Amino acid sequence: MSSHGRGHPQGGHDDNGRESSPYIELNRSAWAALADSGIEDPLSEREVAELSGLGDELDLDEVREVYLPLSRLLSLYVESAGQLHRHQEDFLHRRTPPRTPFVIGLAGSVAVGKSTTARVLQQMLAHWPEHPNVALVTTDGFLYPNAELERRGILDRKGFPESYDRRALLRFVVDIKSGCDEVLAPTYSHLVYDVVPDEKVVIKRPDIVIIEGLNVLQPPRVREDGTAGLVLSDFFDFSVYVDAGRDKIRQWYVDRFLRLRKTAFRDPGSYFAKYGALSEDEAVAEAERIWDTINGPNLVQNVLPTRSRANLVLRKDIDHSVRYVRLRKL
Numbered sequence: 001m002s003s004h005g006r007g008h009p010q011g012g013h014d015d016n017g018r019e020s021s022p023y024i025e026l027n028r029s030a031w032a033a034l035a036d037s038g039i040e041d042p043l044s045e046r047e048v049a050e051l052s053g054l055g056d057e058l059d060l061d062e063v064r065e066v067y068l069p070l071s072r073l074l075s076l077y078v079e080s081a082g083q084l085h086r087h088q089e090d091f092l093h094r095r096t097p098p099r100t101p102f103v104i105g106l107a108g109s110v111a112v113g114k115s116t117t118a119r120v121l122q123q124m125l126a127h128w129p130e131h132p133n134v135a136l137v138t139t140d141g142f143l144y145p146n147a148e149l150e151r152r153g154i155l156d157r158k159g160f161p162e163s164y165d166r167r168a169l170l171r172f173v174v175d176i177k178s179g180c181d182e183v184l185a186p187t188y189s190h191l192v193y194d195v196v197p198d199e200k201v202v203i204k205r206p207d208i209v210i211i212e213g214l215n216v217l218q219p220p221r222v223r224e225d226g227t228a229g230l231v232l233s234d235f236f237d238f239s240v241y242v243d244a245g246r247d248k249i250r251q252w253y254v255d256r257f258l259r260l261r262k263t264a265f266r267d268p269g270s271y272f273a274k275y276g277a278l279s280e281d282e283a284v285a286e287a288e289r290i291w292d293t294i295n296g297p298n299l300v301q302n303v304l305p306t307r308s309r310a311n312l313v314l315r316k317d318i319d320h321s322v323r324y325v326r327l328r329k330l
């Protein structure tokens, strides 16, 4: 265990008598010190402001202290994955190895700020000349359409594992990893609260693909005969879990709902336009109801249990800044 990290109760002891653990936990300043001080600011103040999601605080310090070390670490992983892939192709005597994009899974609760993290990583990784083409895909496009969720009686379980077309998601990531020149991803509109049937994201010859969503780290389901198939995360080269205390995330969800009430919900096309007329107290009660019946239970039952599977956990404080980082070192 590092002197600046925190101990873990699980595991025995290593040769030096220290507690052994597959994780290393670094507080913010210890993690920030891993950024190469020789590198100038990777993003401008304006870029940072544009990347920040609704209600998500993001500033240059966060980029320098949290995301710069992370993008350096990820670049090491990208390089070594590329080398390993080339060695394996040599072993197979394949003369023209297919390109295999590096895939990053990004998980975490609704309203924890995954999309901001994903956008920052996308921009920063694209600044490295070795891998300029970084694509970002959110899994909400793979949700079943509302009509299908209704037919299955699970419209009030949007975001739960069964609300996604998991087979299509798996096919998508296999196509990406197989080096297909062009892969299409379906899209979702938060405004309409449904998938958009005719709108696809086109992913062309990417170097890196970030797949962001609540349930990207779900383990496989065990079939009746005891076997289990492949899952999305089997194709991840690295995974990040954005984490915060449950009460904090609930608060952020309610705060965001109140902000959306003054912005997006005013749009007559919004599924939530009906909430525009609610008083502040009624809006808080409605946001808390949605949280306590859908997003909160999904977090506890399905999302949180996948946290230990991530290579890296970014743990946020109430002000949305990352307080410590936990890396799987083994």
Ligand SMILES: Nc1ncnc2c1ncn2[C@@H]1O[C@H](COP(=O)(O)OP(=O)(O)O)[C@@H](O)[C@H]1O
Pocket (backbone or CB within 6 Å): 053, 054, 108, 109, 110, 111, 112, 113, 114, 115, 116, 190, 191, 260, 264, 272
């Ligand atoms: N009802 C909504 N109307 C418009 N935008 C929304 C709505 N709900 C969420 N969003 C936006 O969609 C994005 C994804 O939100 P979410 O899935 O909660 O993930 P996260 O907060 O972890 O990024 C965020 O940028 C958020 O501001």
Ligand SMILES: CC(C)(COP(=O)(O)O)[C@@H](O)C(=O)NCCC(=O)O
Pocket (backbone or CB within 6 Å): 110, 138, 139, 140, 141, 158, 159, 160, 212, 213, 214, 215, 290, 294, 295
């Ligand atoms: C669309 C979502 C399931 C998130 O999907 P993701 O991109 O994580 O796959 C979520 O934002 C959502 O709408 N949940 C349903 C409950 C609610 O209205 O907040």
